[in-house]
Amino acid sequence: MVEPRTWSLARAAMIILLLPRGLEQCGHIRLSAPIARLGDPITASCIIGQNCSHLVPDSEILWKLGAELQPGERQQRLPDGSLESTITLPHLNHTRAFLFCCLYWNNRLQILDQAELQAGYPPTPPHNLSCLMDLKSNNLICQWEPGPDTHLPTSFTLKSFKSRGNCQTQEAPILDCVPEAGQSRCSIPRKHLHLYQTMGIWVQADNVLGTNQSQKLCLDPMDVAKLEPPTLWALDPSSEAAPPPPNCLRLRWELWEPGQFIDQKCELRYQPQHGEASWALAAPLLPRTFQHELCGLLPATAYTLQMRCIRWPLPGHWSDWSPSLELSTAELAPVVKMDTWWRQRQLDPRTVDVQLFWKPVPLEEDSGQIQGYVVSWSPSGQAEAVLCNTSELSCAFRLPPEARQLALVAYNRAGASRPTPVAFSESRGPPLAGLHALGQDPHSLWVGWETPSPQPQGYVIEWGLGPPSPSNSNKTWRIEHNGSITGTLLRENIRPFQLYEITVTPLYQDTVGPSQLIYAYSQEKDPSLAPELHLKHIGKTWAQLEWVPEAPELGKSPFTHYTIFWTNAQDQSFSTVLNASARGFVLHDLEPASLYHVHLMATSRIRATNSTGLTLMTLALEESELHILLGLFSLLLLLICLCGAARLCCGPRKKNPLWPSVPDPAHSSLGSWMPSIMAEETFQLPSLRDPSMPPIAKITVLEEEEKKPGPWESSDSSGTCGLPTLVQPYVLQGDSRAASTQLQPQSSPSNQVLYGKVLGSPTGSGPGHYFRCDSTQPLLGGLSPSPKSYENLWFPNSPLGATEAPSSSQEDDCAFGPLLDFPLLQGLQVHGVEELEGF
Structure with missing residues (x-):
């Protein structure tokens, strides 16, 4: 087994052998065309040689265009053992780019080869x-x-x-x-x-x-x-030739020496040195002429001139413009008229101090520049005397006593203008009807007036800074020659927030009118403060106020009017408007011992400004004045009471009192119940045949003042049972049509009971009459029930409206029983029957 140390050394050796430089020598890129038309396709192939393929037998070749990976089309092994990859770029949109052939090695993308691609267009025809x-x-x-x-x-x-x-x-x-x-x-x-x-x-x-x-x-x-430009020169004046006119220039030129044998024509252009005028071409210049007179120019003006030439009549190119030549036209004598104005001051009876002003008005476009002015007069038989020679537009001098008219001329080096006569007219014309002025904007003033009669030929308008500036200092003026106008706009020498003094004088034929003066601000500021309100005197029903306006401030709008407002303790407001010249005001109709709040508002053409408020208390009434007022009030109240009592006492008795007068039953007699008829009362009684006449439930006997005995004992046709005169009026006066009809009682217990009065005379032979009373008071209650609506004096067992007379056994009951049983008389001890017998 190989030890770890030995394996590391072997791995390091392999890395050293396979350096990136060795890999780069393995690959090679081939292009279909290194330069292509922009947007056209391009094909490339990358081949890895046989000597390098055994190192990466299964590797994939990758492509990059710039910084972007591009997919290859195919990758194959060639017969010679090399590895090939092909790519086609369908649209080459880069004018210049690099194409890379790459391979992953050791987990890193390694570039094997690169090729530069170029794209563009074929040239277009110039x-x-x-x-x-x-x-x-x-x-x-x-x-x-x-x-x-x-x-x-x-x-x-x-x-x-x-x-x-x-x-x-x-x-x-x-x-x-x-x-x-x-x-x-x-x-x-x-x-x-x-x-x-x-x-x-x-x-x-x-x-x-x-x-x-x-x-x-x-x-x-x-x-x-293309020729070279000529050279310009000023034409030297000769003693033989006349000088050029004031609006003309004379010049000459020399052609470029090598081109003198070439026929050519030239162009001349010119422009004033001052101003913004563009170049102007002169009239065509004749060939083979080397001098020219340029006219139609402004007098006393400097001009810049240039020239260029071209081969002529054969074709060619214009030369460049020649170097500039600067020439000035000659001066022209002034062609102007003068607007004049003056101010006079009488020093003594023979000496007048005159200050003359003038303004030149050009009569032609090219009137010539002015160097100075001369004011002169011509004494009779003597040479002309010069009063003033100046370059200013005004002159002050002392007018000789014998001088009535002066001459004013403008001059320069070319000559003088025609003289303008100056006549000093007297002020005998009518004045202006009115004058007003208003600031239009910060740099203008509108002044207007009313045309007098007769109409002037023109107007002189003067304006300058008002007080505190010195009078007549730096004043501007002008003449309006149209006598029908009623105003003009002043724009010259107007500054904002300044007070100006404006004078207008009408001009007439051979005379002038008196001058009118007005002050106006070009632009006004808001007034700083309104005048402070003070209380001068106060009374019980009045208060005197005063204020002191501030001095006029320069550039600030003056006050046009004042408004005083006052409010009482009940928030009732009052106001009054005063003109700008007012300095005080008295408040009237105030309440004594009352509190009032007062303030002043000052208004200008710009806006309104409020003053400080003022609170005041009117004086109270004195004790003696209170006593007098209370006494007068008491006398008035007493007088009203006396008048009311006299009316109640002296006026006629009302027919229907508000409540009935019922005497004490224990101390009354039937006779005292019977009111006497008033002599002055006249009754209009309704007809007894009125079908709408309701039955009567109350009968009041009205006695006559003089009672005469009569045959009242005899029976009458009405069937009253031979009742005495006093008792007879209590007999029911029913409807004759109801005699044969038995009336039924009304079903409603709440029906009203009507009352009536009977008018009768014991001496009269006819039946009594009655009329209805307005009262609807119900009958008084008692021990016996009240009669029904169909009953009056008879008991319930007596039918209503019976026409037969009672029997003789019932005579006493017929006379007195019903009276005693009448609901109003129940419980009363009737006295005075003996008085009835006396009748």
Whole structure:
């Protein structure tokens, strides 16, 4: 048995013999093509030689493309004993990649061989081939565009040959021109060219996948000649020639010396040095002329000029633009009119201090630049006297007493403008009807006015910083020549958050109107604080308030109005609005000894700002005033009571009292129960034949004041049993139609019982009359039951409405019994019968 130490040594020796380098020499890769078209398939095979196969007889050959394993197609043993594996890549999508043949050995993937794969495209035909003959270097320079990238090394060759006519025949080849690496242009030296002879030119592109050519050019090298640009010069003025007009420039040029024998034409372009104007081409220049006058330019302006030339009339290429030439046009006398304005101050009766302002208004597009202004006047018979010569737009001087009109001119080195007359008009025109101003934005102000009558010819608007800036300092002004306008927007010299003083003056024919002044902020800030509210005086029903507004702050909106709010202890709110000039206010109609909360709100054009709140208590009434008020209240209450009592006492008695007046039965008599009829009362009694007349359950006898004895003892047709006059009215006055009909008692015990009053006279011969009473009071209860609804004075055994008279034995009962048994009279001891007998 082999010892472990001996086995380890043998294993180490085998590893040393089978190093990876020895394995790499065993395999070899063969490719169908090392360079393929991008996307095309490619085939490879890996062969392990016979000398290495005995080491790995059963091993599998693996493939890797880059870092990815690829499955092989087949693996076989060749007749010579070597082992072969084949792989086909259907689409080679890598422009460059490495293919590895591998084998697992000692649990590791070992590379046996590798091969580089390349893929790309065949070259496309080069295009846009163009050539020009550089006469300065005498080389024919051609350039082209190579086309898309092939991903493979591609070479370009400029090929040419000499020919005649239209290059259909090739006479002699010209040496090929190979450009530098990465270049797409190539030059053919002059020594290989034949000028004024045609030649054919093309470009050929080559790589491993193919060859392609561009279209052929057939040209004469001189037909593509490019000249050098000319040289520009300013034309020197001569004493004989007149100077150029102010808007013109004169120049000359010299052609490139080697090309002077070539006929050519040139182009001239120009542009102002200052500004953003683009280049402008001059009119076509005549051939073989070497000077030109360029007109239509701005006076007193510097211009940049350039020129280029081309072979003419034969074909050729334009030269590059020449180096720039800078020239300036001459000045033009100013062509302007003047807008003028002035301010005057009378120093003494013969001396007037005048400050004159003016603004030049160009009358033409090219009016010429202005160097200065002259203000003068012409005394009669004397030379012109200059009052002011300045480059500013204003001038101050003392006006001579005899001067009524001045002249103002603008001048430069080319001359002076036409004089503008300045007349000092008196202020006798009508003023503006109204003036207002408003800040539109941080850098503009809108000023408006109402047109006076008659309409002015124009307006002068002046504006500048308001107080605390000095008056008339740095003021800006302008004239509006349209007299029908009612406002204008001021944008010049306007800064945000500034107070401006604006003056508008109407202009009339030969006179002016008085100036109107207004202040406005260009942009206003919020007011910082509202005025603080103070209590000045207070009373029982009033309170006097006051406040002191802050001084106007620069750039802050002034207050337009104030609003005072006050609230009482019951949260009832009141308010009032005051204008901005108010400095105090009195609260009226307050309650004595009451608490009020007051605050002030100040409002501007920007927003409203609240002041601090104020709490106040009105004064209480004094003790004497309370006594007076209580006394007056007591007198009023007493007067109301007296009036009510007088009405109750003096007014007529009501017919239906709220409750019946029932006397004490123990101290009453039947006579005292009988109320006397009022003389002034007149009753309208219903007809006794009224079918709707209900039966009467209560009869009240109304006595007349004067009672005369009459034949009441005699019997009448009504069948009253010969009752005395007092008792007779108690006889039932029933319905005559019910005499023959026995009435049935009503089933409902809750029926109401009606009462009535009987009007009768003991002296009258006719029957008594009655009328219903409004009362529905039920009959009083007593020892005997109350009569039924169909009963009145008779007992239940007496039928209702009996028409026969009672017997003589019942006469006394007929007279007095029913009275004693009447429910209202039960339990009473009736007195006064003797009084009845006296009748």
